[in-house]
Amino acid sequence: MTVPSPSRTKTFELSSAHDWWRQASVYQIYPRSFYDTNGDGLGDLPGITAKVPYLKNLGIDAVWLSPFYPSALADGGYDVDDYRNVDPRLGTLADFDAMTAALHDAGIKLIVDIVPNHSSDRHEWFREALASPAGSPARDRYIFRDGLGQDGNEPPSDWQSIFGGSAWERITEPDGTPGQWYLHLFAKEQPDFNWDNEEVRKDFLTTLRFWADRGVDGFRVDVAHGLTKHLPETLPPEIEMPGMASEHGQHLFWDRDEVHDIYAQWRQVFNEYDPPRMAVAEAWVHPSRRARYASSEGLGQAFNFDLLTADFNAAEFRSSITKNLAESNATGASSTWVFSNHDVVRHSTRYGLLQEPESSQIPVAETGAPMAGGARDGKAWLLAGAPEHQLDRDLGLARAKAATLLMLALPGSAYLYQGEELGLHEAAEIPDAQRQDPAFFRNPGVDIGRDGCRVPLPWNAEDSAFGFSTTDPHLPQPQWFTKVAAESQEADQQSTLNLYRKALSRRRMLQGPEELRWIEEENPQVLHFARPGGWHSITNFGDTPAPLPLGLALLSSGPLAGDGTLPPATTVWMTC
Structure with a gap:
């Protein structure tokens, strides 16, 4: 365990400088789809720097930057090759520093994604594990098991990954023979870390300091509830496992009590800085267990996705708001509100569906929330593939704007997703050959994937790729983007873009006690x-x-x- 020196340690306290995040408006940027400056079809860090005036004009308080690390993009950048570098297709560390400085000069904080549950299978540690023998220190950084059955040719358990298929993948040993199996709760390119390994814990503390020292103001913690695992010698079948959102923390790998020991260490690191760095947990857990992630001894804030999974319904909204404000009042944390992000169908589309889709085959947790870590609501997820005649675009957008204006009036922090300020709907018409999401490929005919909310933004109506790039973008853009491009909305005071600008400006002026x-x-x-x-x-x-x-x-x-x-x-x- 790394203990900060007394000279660097700061007391966590609530002051105007230290608690800026409590009522912040945070804008999520999915960097590969924001703005491309070098003409390769991928958004990049210089693209974010170039659009800082747009972000400042929008009126946000902070940017949440989705993964920008070197990655094979097996899962949209959440398969990380190197936690302390920038994907060369997106820029350099110097570009990152320039972007951070430009945001700070504009009065905008920076929150970056940290992905601690798993690395990429291209990470140097995992390559070392594949080249090392069973039982070696290199393999102990991950979760390897011998297989079952004759010659170990059956996986250690029947557990299924979030993206479908087995949660275990067999490797080839250095001598060329079939070997052990490793655990991957997500894609097979995302092997899970072994957080019982002290080297793993220390390395992430180094990573947190690396980015905090570069000026990062906070961290969004991916799959925050999935790090620690209790895996007995004989693994139970999936049917005998407790619910993913267990109220008692008895699941073998979701929301175990021991995970909070990790975040207590992280809080020590955050408090080395002045002001302390903030963090927000992506933790799909039972509501009664969310408070520990949001405690001042831990990460400080945790997403609640209750409004995201609610229908456009007054009773549902009131119940969710009342419950979450009571929870935040009891814990001293601030509430978080969100309708859209990189994992779900845009809320303008969810609210515009005219008929219920067929029941989803995608598992949903006991609470009605999406599966742990997957952030996908079964009903909403199918909307991406809904026929156009089932979608009332005008009604969906009107409801989305009404819901967002309500959300921006609530005490707590508001998390917005790039493009919602333009009134974007889901881009449903993506040819199968151009889709990228592993969920689509591992669940053919069941899960259409998340690509529809990750399509590059339309900046103007006339240029190629709607001003996003000078070449074809990495995901195709629909023709209806012509009507919603940012430049086209500038002069229209009734546009969705100008509604967001007015609302965010007034929100700052009207803020008071929570x-x-x-x-x-x-x-x-x-x-x-x-x-x-x-x-x-x-x-x-x-x-x-x-x-x-x-x-x-x-x-x-x-x-x-x-x-x-x-x-x-x-x-x-x-x-x-």
């Missing part, structure tokens, strides 16, 4: 709450207009009727 008070309405389809300072957020989830109280409208997600009513699928901020 409190809200529900205002009861006769119409159960209307959600109305007040924030300190006398401003109110009112959302009509119904299909008919609802009466508004007397007051001054500050901002609305769509046109107001002018007759004192709030149209369906609309949110308004008011002083009452």
